[in-house]
Every structure is written in C-alpha cells, then in structure tokens.
Amino acid sequence: MENQIQQHIEAVTALLNKALPQIEVSDSLSQLDDIRVTYLGKKGALTQIAAAMKGLSNEDRPRLGQAMNEFKAAFSQAFDSKKSELEHRALNQQLASEALDISLPGRQMPMGTRHIITQTMEEIEDLFIGMGYQVIEGPEVEMDHYNFEMMNLPKSHPARDMQDTFYIDPETLMRTHTSPVQARVMEQHDFTKGPLKMISPGKVFRRDNDDATHSHQFHQIEGLVVDKHITMADLKGTLEVFAQALFGQERAIRLRPSYFPFTEPSVEVDVSCFKCGGDGCNVCKQTGWIEILGAGMVHPNVLEMAGIDSTVYSGFAFGMGPDRVAMLKYNVDDIRHFYQNDLRFLTQFKGGQN
CATH class of the missing domain: 1.20.58 (Methane Monooxygenase Hydroxylase; Chain G, domain 1)
Incomplete structure (x- = not known):
C-alpha cells in the first residue's frame, strides 16, 4: 500500500x-x-x-x-x-x-435652443413684466362674442368675412387676434385693487396665402392698460421704451393716424430704421422708418361692453407681431424660414440655449 x-x-x-x-x-x-x-x-x-x-x-x-x-x-x-x-x-x-488619447477633451454634444420666435416673445414679455404688466394667455378656439363683438366689430364688419377668418361654426372660430383675452380680463378685473396692465401673447389664425411676409398662422402680443387718467402720452412713452429696448437706445418712434374698430384715436407706430439710422436703405424702403405695430386709445364702446365706465376710466392698447419683430431685428427676409425647421437657419440663433 x-x-x-x-x-x-x-x-x-x-x-x-x-x-x-x-x-x-x-x-x-x-x-x-x-x-x-x-x-x-x-x-x-x-x-x-x-x-x-x-x-x-x-x-x-x-x-x-x-x-x-x-x-x-x-x-x-x-x-x-x-x-x-x-x-x-x-x-x-x-x-x-x-489610438485613444485619454488626455484629449471629450466631444461636445450639440445642445438644443429655443426657437427664435420663442426667444423674441420671451424678450418682449420680460420687458413688459419689468414694467409691471401681467402676462395672460387665452384659448385659441374662441367665441365670436369675445373675438369680434366685444372688440366693437359688429356683424356687418368686413373683418368678419370668411376670407379672413377660420370659422368652426357661426359662433365659434379660430381667433384672429389675441384681443379676446383682453376682453375676458376686462370683464373680471376689479379696479378697486389697482389698474389693469397686461399683455396677451399667443398664436392667431387668418385665411391668408402664405408668402414671404404672410402666413395663415402667426403670433401676436397685444398690450392693454386701463386706469383713470390714461392718455396718449402714456402710450407713446411705453412704446418708446419698447422700441429702444428691442432695437437700440438711439431709436425714435413716430405715430401716424390710422383706424382700428377697437381704438379711438388709432395710430400706426414706426421706429427709425436701425440699419441706416434714418438715412434710407433697402430695409426701410428708403423712408428712414419701419412700421412695427398698431395702437391707440381704447374705444369707449369696448370699455362699456366690458362693464367699465368710460367716463371714469380710459386706456390704451397696442398689438405687435413677434414674427415681424424677429424679421426686422435679425434681418430675415422670408417669414417662412421660421416654420420650415431648417437647422441651418435655426441654429444661427443661439441666445436661447437650454
């Protein structure tokens, strides 16, 4: 063993x-x-x-x-x-x-950016918030009563024509401006708690042929101030602050008589050309001025229909298109660039990186 x-x-x-x-x-x-x-x-x-x-x-x-x-x-x-x-x-x-060199910096990932129209709207909103305004939004599908009648637009007014408005039924439509938001707020505002100061941004819709300067869907920002002793001077001073903040401190504005059913008197507002400084160029069509918005004193009928005594209170209103503001500010020649999702165009505007 x-x-x-x-x-x-x-x-x-x-x-x-x-x-x-x-x-x-x-x-x-x-x-x-x-x-x-x-x-x-x-x-x-x-x-x-x-x-x-x-x-x-x-x-x-x-x-x-x-x-x-x-x-x-x-x-x-x-x-x-x-x-x-x-x-x-x-x-x-x-x-x-x-062949990996771990001392090299990593590859930078591309970051998304807010759309240039969104950036422009937020810039305008921030400006007016700083001036004590509220930002209030409302429905895009609106009642005829608020879209037209409360804005002093009777049934026979040309703006109600089917060529201008997308109607869902005789009393319902896609809003043609953001003014109905103001009408709704005026009905509810308690003036014993202070003046009404608001802007209403959002999309609006009109029957229009799309081209370089028109679209059937675009954006608006409308402003409204109602209080005792509001005058045209208050409107002019507010719009000067807006124009200088958006287009440069050296800008001037001018008011031209116009007509809107919901304001009286009504004006078109021009800003001195920020490209040529008023000397005349292709942007201002050699005039030295660029039209940027419409405005005026709130029509007494609009105040009365909202239950506001027009003998005691007055107000001013203005409306602008952020799409047009962006076109002017960034020298964009075709509004369709904003909606065609071309990254070569959109990535030029990096101010709104997330």
Whole structure:
C-alpha cells in the first residue's frame, strides 16, 4: 500500500511540474483557460488521480488529499498571475489599436435652443413684466362674442368675412387676434385693487396665402392698460421704451393716424430704421422708418361692453407681431424660414440655449 500511495503522490508532483511551465509560456487567455480545463476540469488529469482515493485506506487518503491541495494552490497562484499579465497586455494592445488619447477633451454634444420666435416673445414679455404688466394667455378656439363683438366689430364688419377668418361654426372660430383675452380680463378685473396692465401673447389664425411676409398662422402680443387718467402720452412713452429696448437706445418712434374698430384715436407706430439710422436703405424702403405695430386709445364702446365706465376710466392698447419683430431685428427676409425647421437657419440663433 505504501508503494501505491507514493506513486499517486509522485504523479501529482509530476503533473504540477508539467503544468507550471505550460502556464508560464501560454500567450493568450484562451490558451490559458485550455490549460486549466486540462488539469482541473471534470475530466482533467487531477480528477483522474482523485478517482484513486476510493481504493486507498483511511490513513492514506489524507496524504493524497494534501498533495492535491498543494497542487491546486501552486497551480492557482501561477494561473492567476499569468492571467493578470495577459489581461494587462490585451488592454494595452486594445488601447494602442484604438489610438485613444485619454488626455484629449471629450466631444461636445450639440445642445438644443429655443426657437427664435420663442426667444423674441420671451424678450418682449420680460420687458413688459419689468414694467409691471401681467402676462395672460387665452384659448385659441374662441367665441365670436369675445373675438369680434366685444372688440366693437359688429356683424356687418368686413373683418368678419370668411376670407379672413377660420370659422368652426357661426359662433365659434379660430381667433384672429389675441384681443379676446383682453376682453375676458376686462370683464373680471376689479379696479378697486389697482389698474389693469397686461399683455396677451399667443398664436392667431387668418385665411391668408402664405408668402414671404404672410402666413395663415402667426403670433401676436397685444398690450392693454386701463386706469383713470390714461392718455396718449402714456402710450407713446411705453412704446418708446419698447422700441429702444428691442432695437437700440438711439431709436425714435413716430405715430401716424390710422383706424382700428377697437381704438379711438388709432395710430400706426414706426421706429427709425436701425440699419441706416434714418438715412434710407433697402430695409426701410428708403423712408428712414419701419412700421412695427398698431395702437391707440381704447374705444369707449369696448370699455362699456366690458362693464367699465368710460367716463371714469380710459386706456390704451397696442398689438405687435413677434414674427415681424424677429424679421426686422435679425434681418430675415422670408417669414417662412421660421416654420420650415431648417437647422441651418435655426441654429444661427443661439441666445436661447437650454
């Protein structure tokens, strides 16, 4: 029996002496794993020697077990060391093949930006908020009563013609301006708590043929101030602040007589050309002035229909198109550029990055 146990122990030693050099010369992780399977796998050489334990005595089994444990410890130490070496080598080869310079800065991801019309509207809103105005929005699908009648537009007025308005039914339509928001607010405002100062931004809709300067859908921002002793001078001063904030402190404005059903008197407002300074150019059509908005004193009928005593209160109103303001401010020659989603055009305006 002594000879038999000695033979088994010597076989384990011989096996280790054979395995260690193979581990040392292996040059790939797959080759190294094959060596592990050859010696320690379910059908490996050490497993075959372990099968001989069944025929050994109780005294000899621990001796063979100790030899096998010593084999496993030496094998694992050499295997783990070689595996770490091969993994490190593989990583260096991968880094070299990819030519990755980890000291270089990362690639900058493109960032989205708010649409130029949105940027323009927010700039106008911020200006008027700073002057104490409220920003109030309303429904785009509106009642005829608020869109027309409350704005002093009787049933026979040409602006009600089907060529101008998208009607849903005889009493419902897509709003043609944001004035109905003002009508709704005037009905509810409590003047014992202070004056009414508001702007109403939003989309409006009109039956129009799209071209370089017209669209069937566009934006408006309308303003309204109602209080005691409001005059045309208040309107002029407010619009001067607006023009200088949007187009430059050296800008001047002028008021020209006009007509709107909801204001009396009514004016068209021009700003001195910000390209030529008033000398005349292609932007101002050689006049030195650019039309930017319409305005006027709120018509007494509009006040009375909202339940406001026109003998006590007065007000002014104005309306502008942010689309047109953006076209003028950024020298855009075609309004359709704003709506065609051309990134080459839109990414020029980075002022509203998120």
